[in-house]
Amino acid sequence: MVTPSSLPQHWPAPRASRSLDVTVSLPGSKSLTNRALVLAALAEGPSVVRRALRSRDTLLMAAALTSLGAHVDTAGDDWSVTPGALEADAEVDCGLAGTVMRFVPPVAGLARGRIAFDGDPHMRNRPIGEILTALRGLGVDVSDGDRLPFTVTGTGSVAGGTVVVDASASSQFISALLLAGARYDRGIDVRHDGKPVPSLPHIDMTVAMLRQHGVDVDDSEANRWTVAPGPIAPVDHLIEPDLSNAAPFLALAAVSGGTVTVRDWPAATHQAGDALREILTLMGCTVTLSEAGLRVSGPDQLTGIDLDLHDVGELTPTVAALCALAGSPSHLRGIEHIRGHETDRLTALATELGALGARVTEHRDGLSLEPATLHGGTFHTYADHRMAHAGVVIGAAVDGVLVEDIDTTSKTFPDFASFWGGLLG
Incomplete structure (x- = not known):
């Protein structure tokens, strides 16, 4: 079995203090x-x-x-x-x-x-x-x-x-x-x-x-x-790499204005995470798929989106984190079903992003987010690995973010915290 780590209960999410250019290999789906x-x-x-x-x-x-x-x-x-x-x-x-x-x-x-x-x-x-x-x-x-x-x-x-x-x-x-x-x-x-x-x-x-x-x-x-x-x-x-687990890493390129390449991205796949290519492009990123993998370069300012995420609801936490950092409004729709995931993700995201200063409105089947200046604080995860992903993405762009129970990421990515921290130095 996977054993708990010695990480603190409230983990200081590292800030991306520079424009990154990294290549990562991710665990399987x-x-x-x-x-x-x-x-x-x-x-x-x-x-x-x-x-x-x-x-x-x-x-x-x-x-x-x-x-x-x-x-x-x-x-x-x-x-x-x-x-x-x-x-x-x-x-x-x-x-x-x-x-x-x-x-x-x-x-x-x-x-x-x-x-x-x-x-x-x-x-x-x-x-x-x-x-x-x-x-x-x-x-x-x-x-x-x-x-x-x-x-x-x-x-x-x-x-x-x-x-x-x-x-x-x-x-x-x-x-x-x-x-x-x-x-x-x-x-x-x-x-x-x-x-x-x-x-x-x-x-x-x-x-x-x-x-x-x-x-x-x-x-x-x-x-x-x-x-x-x-x-x-x-x-x-x-087994292909877990493309949904790629979300926070590709988001790191988006918030740092740098470049992240995920190795071994399949040319054809049934994984929901493949939708990140379109989503990040709509948000202003430059996205390229080649034999080397999927390469994402971030813009100077993220653009908000209006999207139905019904078929790819598991991507919502990371996408919502990016929308909270965008320079224009966003509306994420069609995702009422993610209320029944590891936690009620819509309420959890509205609560935690809002606590850090985001202007977020919770709807029955989605979230609306307006541009805002975020600040540090504790981001609770509710024993949900995808919530932890959202927390570290915010932490990469905002000083002083503490992610509660980062160990919950072991559900799909053992040693996530050390891997993430290593990328940010």
Whole structure:
């Protein structure tokens, strides 16, 4: 497991006192790593997840799948996964990992045993009810309730069939059912009924990875995804860098007027973080993608934006931080669903940016920000790694910013604080 560091509870975010010109290599994608681990555990033979992200979320996923009967060897940079008989009573620690809480229960239905799920106290507030209701509709024995803690009692098989879910709170509700669906007796036919599904690139990522494993997926009809029953072939995956984790580093170029290059940026990807190329361009940055990576150079003054971030809501904290520093107004829309992430990110951003002098208005589905002069103070993170990213971006441009609980970044980026501090000297 990732162990806590000796960093202070209120970490002084370093100021970018000069124009930077740096190149960084980032850890692998959490989204890709955890999807690859689930599919490998359900496959017909062993496989390898190369350059896997080693973070709290991914280690919790590896531990969860191992407790169900698979074996995940996390000793090296490349993690080998050997499927096994899913026959064991187990306790799954979800920590603060939405992917563990949502992706593992549909797998647990295939096990023979009683699988108890729980996590960090804050995790008990995050939505999971749609998946639990769907599993009950498919014949899986799930204890009463719609939040952690809960128990799945598996019989070794799931009938499968058609389920209707409201995935307007999280695209993970869809991905969770699709990942295990090929192992269900009749496959699975998932239909969304509700407001538009957020973060659709993450569902596209799931579908693409299923197809790489030889799974037949039909997504030709809007708001409907059908997975045919059949084997899941073992496939070795090479994990891309986490492009959402690139957000604060590219933002560093934007606020310092310098240049940051992120190595190994893929030419084509389903990751939501790829939208940073367009967002930063609209804010006045110069953005270039080449074989060397993605290169971003910041302007003299950031330009505000009016954007619908519905499909890329995870980028909102860093983008909002940049908007708070921009020289013209911004409006970020379509992101009501991020109220159900690690924290209510809209309220948290309005509160913390406002406490540092930002002129920010919270709306039901977004934020409006006006130009303002920011000052130092404590930026609270609410055990949310993306909030910490927003805090360090503000700290790079404003003296005296203290980021509370910087260790929360270990969720997706171990040693983030030392890495960030090293760039700023």
